[in-house]
Amino acid sequence: xxxxxxxxxxxxxxxxxxxxxxxxxxxxERKPLAWPxxxxxxxxxxxSLEWFPITPESSPxxxxxxxxxxxxxxxxxxxxxxxxxxxxxxxxxxxxxxxxKVSVAANAAIAQRYPSVIRDxxxxxxxxxxxxxxxxxxxxxxxPVEEERKLITESIAILSDVAGVKPRGWHSIxxxxxxxxxxxxxxxxxxxxxxxxxxxxxxxxxxxxxNIPLNHxxxxxxxxxxxxxxADSYAQQMLDAHDWLSAEAKVHGGRMLPMHLxxxxxxxxxxxxxxxxxxxxxxxxxxxxFARGCDIxxxxxxxx
Amino acid sequence: MNEGEKDPGLYxxxxxxxxxxxxWPGDKKVAVWxxxxxxxxxxDPPANPHRKSWAMPHPDVVRQSHxxxxxxxxxxxxxxxxxxxxxxxSVSLSVALCQHHPxxxxxxxxxxxxxxxxxxxxxxxxxxxxxxxxxxxxEDSIKTVRDATGQTIRGWLAPALTHTPRTLDLIAEYGLDxxxxxxxxxxxxxxxxxxxxxxxxxxxxxxxxxxxxxxxxMSPREYADTLIRQYERLAAEPSGTVMCIxxxxxxxxxxxxxxxxxxxxxxxxxxxxxxGRAWITRSGDIADAWRAIHTKEA
Numbered sequence: 196x197x198x199x200x201x202x203x204x205x206x207x208x209x210x211x212x213x214x215x216x217x218x219x220x221x222x223x224e225r226k227p228l229a230w231p232x233x234x235x236x237x238x239x240x241x242x243s244l245e246w247f248p249i250t251p252e253s254s255p256x257x258x259x260x261x262x263x264x265x266x267x268x269x270x271x272x273x274x275x276x277x278x279x280x281x282x283x284x285x286x287x288x289x290x291x292x293x294x295x296k297v298s299v300a301a302n303a304a305i306a307q308r309y310p311s312v313i314r315d316x317x318x319x320x321x322x323x324x325x326x327x328x329x330x331x332x333x334x335x336x337x338x339p340v341e342e343e344r345k346l347i348t349e350s351i352a353i354l355s356d357v358a359g360v361k362p363r364g365w366h367s368i369x370x371x372x373x374x375x376x377x378x379x380x381x382x383x384x385x386x387x388x389x390x391x392x393x394x395x396x397x398x399x400x401x402x403x404x405x406n407i408p409l410n411h412x413x414x415x416x417x418x419x420x421x422x423x424x425x426a427d428s429y430a431q432q433m434l435d436a437h438d439w440l441s442a443e444a445k446v447h448g449g450r451m452l453p454m455h456l457x458x459x460x461x462x463x464x465x466x467x468x469x470x471x472x473x474x475x476x477x478x479x480x481x482x483x484x485f486a487r488g489c490d491i492x493x494x495x496x497x498x499x
Numbered sequence: 500m501n502e503g504e505k506d507p508g509l510y511x512x513x514x515x516x517x518x519x520x521x522x523w524p525g526d527k528k529v530a531v532w533x534x535x536x537x538x539x540x541x542x543d544p545p546a547n548p549h550r551k552s553w554a555m556p557h558p559d560v561v562r563q564s565h566x567x568x569x570x571x572x573x574x575x576x577x578x579x580x581x582x583x584x585x586x587x588x589s590v591s592l593s594v595a596l597c598q599h600h601p602x603x604x605x606x607x608x609x610x611x612x613x614x615x616x617x618x619x620x621x622x623x624x625x626x627x628x629x630x631x632x633x634x635x636x637x638e639d640s641i642k643t644v645r646d647a648t649g650q651t652i653r654g655w656l657a658p659a660l661t662h663t664p665r666t667l668d669l670i671a672e673y674g675l676d677x678x679x680x681x682x683x684x685x686x687x688x689x690x691x692x693x694x695x696x697x698x699x700x701x702x703x704x705x706x707x708x709x710x711x712x713x714x715x716x717m718s719p720r721e722y723a724d725t726l727i728r729q730y731e732r733l734a735a736e737p738s739g740t741v742m743c744i745x746x747x748x749x750x751x752x753x754x755x756x757x758x759x760x761x762x763x764x765x766x767x768x769x770x771x772x773x774x775g776r777a778w779i780t781r782s783g784d785i786a787d788a789w790r791a792i793h794t795k796e797a
Contacts, residue, residue, distance in 0.1 A: 196627055196629060197627065197628065197629030197631075197632060198547065198548075198627045198628055198629075198632060199545075201545060202545055202547065202623065202632075203623075203632055203635055203636070205595065205619065205620075207541070208595050208598050208599070208619075209598055209599070210598065210599065210601070211599065211600075212542070212599070213541050213542055213543070213599070214542045214543070214558075219570070219571070219599075219600065220571060221570075221571055221572075221575070221602065222571055222572045223572075223575050255556065256555065335555060335556040336556040336557060336558070337556045367560075369561065370560050370561045371555055371559075371560050371561070372558065372560050373556075373558075374557075374558060390560055390561075391560060391564040392560075392561060392564045392565050392568060393564035393565070393566075393567035393568045393571055393572075394568065394571050394572055395568075395572050395754070410753070411561055411565070412565075412753050412755075413753075413754075413755060418718075421716075422712070422716040422717075422718075423716055424716070424718050428718045428720075431718075431720070432718065432719060432755040433755070435719065435720075435754075435755050435758050435759065436753075436754035436755035437754075438758065439754045439755075439757055439758045440754050443576075450754075452754070
């Protein structure tokens, strides 16, 4: 038994990355960022607002949270809808009460099916991030580029039409891209994406599109749904992260705490009190700058 | 190993009960070593017929960029906390990191950390290699680490824990003296190889941060509590135990985890002074101390 000799050849073994998407850079060695009013931690909430067809597709891959039982999967179809009808409005009320503006990564299907939800988001001063078509709109290198281009441009067009403003940001389902995605986003006029989790501050791809890292480890999906921890533990983890980042900011400049939220997870009745308390605790911390993705992008651009 | 046999013949059975206690240097009861994995994961590696690299079609954005977080952000966060409390690292190294990001390797070397090999990349697996191929990655590892750091590697943790039936014999033949791939004991033990003198260095999957967070789904504070319990138990048992804390900075160095982890280091460091129980050290030093004690006895 032996392996193909090519398996022991390393043509890209050299300084920097084995790809040309963006340059290597160490966060600590960059020029420090300063957030408005001397704030230390940009606290960025991103709510994913998604519509799951009851007819799931598994190509290129099946989205996290999608249908699981044999057809028709009423339990998951309706439980996801619960997030949009009920949980999301609990979150909108909590944001209003705390006077916090957030980003909402919405499927185009939300705009088509429930345009009033999009208007409620925009009227409240929140930002819309384009988040593909619906939860069958996954992207990977196995998707033909023409289909990916169509998926991206159509999603943006539908959301722009209903929101009355063109989304500046893009978030892929499950953060999964193809090797073509960043160039297709550039082509579609997108200024930033939040898919790559390799950093804790914005950085630019070689084509100019900025990535604002939306830490998946700090998401309600990861902590509550995947790791099965309580909402209280989730809240404590956010505060522990905030404390650590605040201390780092004193030495290294502005830091970022991305909080990725899912209405059908965090928006349940028994979790909402813990979340509202967390919002209050974050607001009470002096260094907190509640920001939308577009606010962080503008700060990053103006300081580069 | 005894290839194809039911018992791989790696070591003799030696029950924990009845072993003669011994002390580590400084009259310490438990040797504590931290093993940060310094890795490079290729974005588009070739396929190994026996194991898939990434779950998604390349690029597997989340999994690959999560690991890249180590080399942009979290290595320094983790390393600073370790240095602050007097913990050196014994690095499980994807040796190609010496070419891709020599700054990370240099940082670890300047902190006085030891290096052992974790293969060329953590996306190239040993499964299916013939002997010449496996010799090539061992020789590559020795040369690459020597050129980059001046150190001669003494240990091996197979890339992504992928082995062949020859691995242990080969690393022993090349003069490596410890393996981190065997999990049968809380003390170093002799390993049977054709030639050389190989011992098993207690590593740990159970308290590895990857297991803590993704197998046992612990919260950061639960993981910290687990490490403290592991330490307290090993320090309380008959003297001569080893506790390893295997880490990945892209996990332990996340902002919600590093604070609770720092509390663990404070706890152990507080028991390392005069009259304390902890010998905070490196894997190679543990191998030397164990051999000095057990060669004398033999």
